[in-house]
Amino acid sequence: MRMAVMGASGRMGQMLVRLIDESDQATLSAVVERAGHDWIGRDLGQVMGGAARGIVVTDEVAAALAASDAIIDFTSPAVSVALAQAAAVAGVAHVIGTTGFSEVDLATIAESGERGRIVRAGNMSLGVNLLVTLTRQVAAALGAEYDIEIVEAHHRHKVDAPSGTALMLGEAAAEGRGVALGDVADRGRDGITGARETGAIGFHAIRGGDFIGEHDVIFAGEGERITLRHVASDRALFARGALKAALWLDGKGPGEYSMLDVLGLSSR
Known part of the structure; x- marks a missing residue:
């Protein structure tokens, strides 16, 4: 498959470039960056610190889509939403690892699907998607007398909270209990909050240092307490998952899929 990378200068973008280079599939x-970025018009190999390779970084999304079968995108919500629409029109598969959507x-994005x-996932790792499945199953097995709290930790530069993965886990827990997450989510607590509401799903975000994702x-x-845990120790696992999804x-056929679909874990 011919694959393009959106946001090529970022850590995930550069990791994706290297994984695609290593792939025999x-x-x-094409590699795309936002207009005005200092990589635009320069050779990708050279800006990544190596030899010239004849691929010029561009801000022309339409041209990149025309040259590709799929595009992988870890950027920002506004960019990903616009790209979903453009990729659908162009007939190009779109993998979205961006989080923080309204x-x-x-x-x-669903309309574009x-x-x-489209494969859109708050987390591309196999382990996390197994954790999502387990969370749904445990929530379904235990009654509302078991309080659910979701705690996540990421590096100090992450701009959204709760993380996309935490929200995936919250959705899975709510689905297991047969409720809508929006009706039971409790995002952080401060001051005199009163007693915890029965059935609430709590979220807590830690930001600091170089946490990759916990x-x-x-x-x-x-x-008693039951704790399900996932710790990411290498960002490459997210890039590998995105490549697998593409x-x-x-x-x-047309549709908005998840990593559970990709991994054969979906119930649909």
């Missing part, structure tokens, strides 16, 4: 077709953003092929789902009952989309 994909070839790098409800309006998600609705727009009616025509295009997520705990705590089921706290009277006399390859999986080859030949698929």
Whole structure:
């Protein structure tokens, strides 16, 4: 597959470039950066600290899509929403690892999935998606007398909270209990909050240092606690998952898919 990378100068972008280069199933077709970025118009190999390779970094999304079968995107909500629409029109598969979307953003992406092929996930790792499945199962098995708290930790530069992964876990817990997350989410506490509401799903975000990503789902009952935990120690696992998702989309019909679909863990 011919693959383009959106946001090529970022840590995930550069990791994706290297993984695509190593793959025997994909070839790098284009690299895109935002208009005005100092990589624009320069050779990708040279700006990444190596030899020239004949691929020039561009801000022309339409040209990159025309040269590609898939585009992988870890950027920002506004960029990803616009790209979802453009990729659907161009018939190019779109893998979205961006987080921090609003409800309006998600609705727009879903509309793009009616025509295009999209994999969108708050986390691309196998382990996290297994954790999502386990969270749904445990929430379904335990009653509301078990309080659910989701604690996540990320590096100091992360701009959104709760993390996309924490929200995935919250959605899974709510689904397991047969409720809507928006009706039971409790995001952080401060001051005189009163007693915890039965059935609430709590979220807590730690930001500091160089945490890559840690997520705990705590089921706290009277006399016992169950904790499901995932710790990421290498960012490359997210890039590997995104590449797997892009390859999986080859030949698929229109739709907005998740990593659970890619990994064969979805119930649908």
